[in-house]
Amino acid sequence: MSQDAFRLTSPDGKSLDLPIHRGTCGPDVIDVATLYREQGVFTYDPGFVSTGSCSSDITFIDGEKGILMYRGYPVEQLAEHSSFIEVSYLLLHGELPTAEQLAAFDRTIRTHTMLNEGMLRFFNGFRYDAHPMAMLSAVVGSMSAYYHDTTNAEDPEHRDIFSHRILAKLPTIAAAAYKLNIGQPFMYPRNDLNYCENLLHMFFAVPAEPYEIDPIAAEALDLLFILHADHEQNCSTSTVRMAGSSGANPYSAIAAGIAALWGPAHGGANEAVLSMLEEIGHAKNIGKYIEKAKDKNDPFRLMGFGHRVYKNFDPRATIIREMCHKVLAKLGRKDTPLFDLALELEQVALNDDYFKQKNLYPNVDFYSGIIYRALGIPTSMFTVMFAIGRSVGWTAHWREMISDPKGKIARPRQLYTGSPPRDYVDIAQRK
Numbered sequence: 072m073s074q075d076a077f078r079l080t081s082p083d084g085k086s087l088d089l090p091i092h093r094g095t096c097g098p099d100v101i102d103v104a105t106l107y108r109e110q111g112v113f114t115y116d117p118g119f120v121s122t123g124s125c126s127s128d129i130t131f132i133d134g135e136k137g138i139l140m141y142r143g144y145p146v147e148q149l150a151e152h153s154s155f156i157e158v159s160y161l162l163l164h165g166e167l168p169t170a171e172q173l174a175a176f177d178r179t180i181r182t183h184t185m186l187n188e189g190m191l192r193f194f195n196g197f198r199y200d201a202h203p204m205a206m207l208s209a210v211v212g213s214m215s216a217y218y219h220d221t222t223n224a225e226d227p228e229h230r231d232i233f234s235h236r237i238l239a240k241l242p243t244i245a246a247a248a249y250k251l252n253i254g255q256p257f258m259y260p261r262n263d264l265n266y267c268e269n270l271l272h273m274f275f276a277v278p279a280e281p282y283e284i285d286p287i288a289a290e291a292l293d294l295l296f297i298l299h300a301d302h303e304q305n306c307s308t309s310t311v312r313m314a315g316s317s318g319a320n321p322y323s324a325i326a327a328g329i330a331a332l333w334g335p336a337h338g339g340a341n342e343a344v345l346s347m348l349e350e351i352g353h354a355k356n357i358g359k360y361i362e363k364a365k366d367k368n369d370p371f372r373l374m375g376f377g378h379r380v381y382k383n384f385d386p387r388a389t390i391i392r393e394m395c396h397k398v399l400a401k402l403g404r405k406d407t408p409l410f411d412l413a414l415e416l417e418q419v420a421l422n423d424d425y426f427k428q429k430n431l432y433p434n435v436d437f438y439s440g441i442i443y444r445a446l447g448i449p450t451s452m453f454t455v456m457f458a459i460g461r462s463v464g465w466t467a468h469w470r471e472m473i474s475d476p477k478g479k480i481a482r483p484r485q486l487y488t489g490s491p492p493r494d495y496v497d498i499a500q501r502k
């Protein structure tokens with residue numbers, strides 16, 4: 072990173088030159104690390120709207136131009152030419168794999184999909200209707216109780232084994248949660264199937280009869296996982312970095328990321344979009360909900376719209392919308408009324424002055440749920456699917472954070488607005 076300086080002058084005339092760092096592309100950053108020591112003040116940016124938490128080589132987003140690239144490769148090209156396993160290798164190792172590297176990586180993932188049998192027994196303790204995200208974060212957190220042999224973050228081999236286990240086992244844990252919810256027996260993974268075929272097998276196969284995997288469904292899932300794989304310092308990825316920065320067990324850091332993703336403002340939005348579309352029910356009701364979304368006194372927001380970074384179309388939404396058409400047509404699913412309602416809602420919102428002025432466009436979550444449902448995946452599992460795709464991004468960022476020789480524990484400061492100092496009052500004197 073090259074450096075210039077940004078001169079800051081305090082009200083009493085004291086100046087401080089703050090270094091400017093330039094990255095490969097995107098906005099420069101002002102290094103404020105010395106600000107408190109030199110000027111006795113903190114920066115203040117709730118929600119980190121204008122604050123960079125780290126430097127990273129992994130993913131880049133240009134919110135104005137609608138650009139998203141993983142390790143420099145545009146997501147559109149990866150969506151067209153690559154696979155989720157190849158993209159996972161790219162995110163973890165920084166380069167596209169050779170044929171031999173890809174074959175070895177794929178083999179490693181295929182042969183680490185089973186869970187410890189003790190971990191499977193956890194599912195007997197959950198209520199049948201437990202939310203799958205609650206089960207996912209709990210069981211992933213429990214991995215730190217099983218894998219003590221590979222949690223030395225200083226050891227590159229341990230980092231690789233941890234990365235492979237997360238990527239390989241999340242679909243198995245997700246499928247076990249789904250089977251508990253529907254009261255069906257758990258289906259063990261199969262090493263002869265690729266990543267998405269295996270997930271469909273574990274979700275939808277039953278011991279009573281053969282299950283035929285639909286290649287269109289596997290292809291649609293693979294594309295959705297590519298599009299969800301990483302997204303810079305989003306809420307859940309920042310959570311993984313923060314939890315990992317204390318040196319916590321990496322499986323616990325991933326479990327923290329899963330918890331953060333669950334929120335409806337973040338990964339929980341895909342589930343909320345379907346609930347919203349079902350509540351709207353018919354195109355004639357769209358106007359009422361658009362007005363609700365614009366009403367400052369109404370907490371309702373148009374789920375699947377808006378983004379902290381994209382002030383233009385989310386490139387992932389564009390790709391997913393096109394895939395929606397294809398999947399619904401090829402699968403012959405009857406969900407087209409919901410998809411048609413989504414298209415109508417999108418057009419009304421995009422032509423509304425409020426949404427145009429605030430740069431509110433459809434985001435990745437607006438269409439993904441329609442495809443998941445067309446594949447037979449229930450709404451309650453949508454955020455779990457997001458977590459499976461994002462797990463490789465979380466892992467890549469944990470590896471980058473833990474490998475940083477200048478890394479330190481993440482510990483933000485604050486603006487204190489509480490009570491001034493006061494003395495303890497005995498209970499007899501309290502009114």
Ligand code: SDX
Pocket residue numbers: 118301302304305306335336337338340364365371372373374375376377378379380429431434435436
């Ligand atoms: C994801 O960070 C990531 O990269 C996330 C993600 C990833 O891949 O990791 O891309 C995945 O989380 C996508 C976002 C999914 N969430 C939703 O679809 C929920 C609905 N969207 C909103 O909650 C909201 O748009 C956020 C949370 C996504 C972004 O919120 P910001 O950046 O904090 O923006 P904001 O709340 O300050 O909104 C700016 C203005 C506000 O109005 P004013 O206070 O300026 O008058 O726009 C309004 C908001 O009220 N607004 C909306 C709106 N989103 C923002 N109004 C109606 N409907 C909406 N959806």
